[in-house]
Amino acid sequence: EAGVAQSPRYKIIEKRQSVAFWCNPISGHATLYWYQQILGQGPKLLIQFQNNGVVDDSQLPKDRFSAERLKGVDSTLKIQPAKLEDSAVYLCASSLGASISGANVLTFGAGSRLTVL
Amino acid sequence: TQLLEQSPQFLSIQEGENLTVYCNSSSVFSSLQWYRQEPGEGPVLLVTVVTGGEVKKLKRLTFQFGDARKDSSLHITAAQPGDTGLYLCAGDPAGNKLTFGGGTRVLVKP
Structure with a gap:
């Protein structure tokens, strides 16, 4: 099966500019996640969608970050205006739901690396 | 303070040689997952441990879930350069929200 697709892979912008990232999850995966991974750290959940509804966006900086998942398939994550501390890799992941063991298994895309100058 | 603390960092x-990576928490988890992430790629799931005290083996990798389900370890026997990467543990203590540890960066030199 095709994996999780993300674009662009790399983006360099200046602070106060805007940027958008796109994610296409695995077909049939109802749950979609956006994680932020700062260099040298583990991924941090920004937002989680179940179909086209938001399940958790408690760690999304809503004054500058927004995300949507229209029609419950593709998703976009936008940052406007960007700050220096937004430099990170933005990972999209999708999941079918809990496995037999009860654990939620995520499949990640390769990520979009953002550099804010 | 992170929910999941990994050690060492590097x-x-x-x-x-052999190596062991640790993942510790004060919270109880119904399951813990281990991922490996290579440069320029997203994390890839290695294993999920579910039962307290459980041991799972994946070739030269041995994963253990603590009896109290608060900690886990990853042991690699006879490490190879292909084992180089960032090892991440992840857990979901309450509901459907996977939280990651800070990661352990492993470098295996030929």
Whole structure:
């Protein structure tokens, strides 16, 4: 099966500019996640969608970050205006739901690396 | 303070040596997952441990879930350069929200 697709892979912008990232999850995966991974750290959940509804966006900086998942398939994550501390890799992941063991298994895309100058 | 603390943060060893990575928490988890992430790629799931005290083996990798389901370890026997990467543990203590540890960066030198 095709994996999780993300674009662009790399983006360099200046602070106060805007940027958008796109994610296409695995077909049939109802749950979609956006994680932020700062260099040298583990991924941090920004937002989680179940179909086209938001399940958790408690760690999304809503004054500058927004995300949507229209029609419950593709998703976009936008940052406007960007700050220096937004430099990170933005990972999209999708999941079918809990496995037999009860654990939620995520499949990640390769990520979009953002550099804010 | 992170929910999941990983140690060490960085490990550099020679090919053929053994290594152990730890993942600790004060919270109880119904399951813990281990991922490996290579440069320029997203994390890839290695294993999920579910039962307290459980041991799972994946070739030269051995994963253990603590009896109290608060900690886990990953042991690599006879490490190879292909084992180089960022090892991440992840858990979901309450509901459907996977939280990651800070990661352990492993470098295996030939």
